[in-house]
Amino acid sequence: MSVAPLEALSLDQLRRRRSVKWRAYPDDVLPLFVAETDFALAPAVEATLAEAVALGDTGYTPDDPGIRDAYIGFARRRYGQEIDRSGIASTGDVMMGVVEILRQVTSPGDRVIITPPVYPPFSICIPEAGAVVEPVPLVEGEDGFALDLDGIEAAFAAGARAMLLCNPHNPTGTVHARDTLARLAEIALAHGAVIVSDEIHAPLARPEAGFTPFLAASADAARVGYAVTSASKAFNLAGLKCALMLTADDATTAVVRGMPEEVTWRTGLFGALAGTAAFSPESDPWLDSLQAAIRANHVLLADLLSEHVPAARYRIPDAGYLAWVDLSAKGWGDDPATRILREAKVALHHGPHFGQGGAGHVRINVGCSAEVLTEAVRRIGDLG
């Protein structure tokens, strides 16, 4: 059954927003950088938050505001994953969850693998936990990007203690195959290492891409893995501060339960209430229509690039609303986003910030209207 794509808000409405996407630059700049989207909230999320506002329900978050059961249902419906209630704990946001897990599973100075090009804060949160970043870049083949399992094995063999996996991967939108994840888990187990899987973009994996939650990839993965996820990317709730830390084994669950109580106290009540509504079955049709809008925009971006910026290299991703575009052939240097901002007045994310493999690239957020995307690419094309 085909689903009608969601319509984005108008630019006039969006410019009244006070989030960073709409306040970082003056009005002559089209912002397609930070991972916020330009759609109205899902109706169930809006109703839940409106009721909380009407009640002045703005206090602390109780132990379980309903989000555990909502997420258990969501994971079952959308991924076919079974999660035990005891393996779900909340915190303020995904990066907070990652840092707190790394604090528990590494010692100061331990090396933690990341796979660039990757979400830039990964390189910041590992030192925040006292560990050291060890890059093992993705490899690019005919079918897109993939983990370098041999390189990861060598890094574990040389002493790396953990890996921060991005599943699906930001910025390439790669959905790692079940076999790859199972092999990764096997390697980690053989070296006594841990995998922390950031699954924040998973709700926006295309159904045909066959997203596998890391903890469900194999029995080994359930043993060595921690996952952190949130409704915040798909449902645009980043400011409300709620993420879930997931475990699937008694030992890993005990690690999360052993964290200082403050870690769960940092969960925002609005985030937990909104996340509960987002993960409920009532929000599934909205999520499907968001997926349709994003898919249409990725296809539109491919068409626009071939018309206005034919030297660009771009592969439509399997997940999320971020597009990783190689502009090296334009000869605009390592960081084309700087020139694009200055001369085309379009704000994109800077490729080099994503580490190795990022030079000459930009990341474009297509979670906007077709009109905004069209105007942005037209402006970039006008640079010649």
Ligand SMILES: Cc1ncc(COP(=O)(O)O)c(C=O)c1O
């Ligand atoms: C892969 C990835 N992880 C984490 C985050 C940030 O999530 P949070 O705001 O919940 O820390 C983002 C934001 O775009 C992201 O892309």
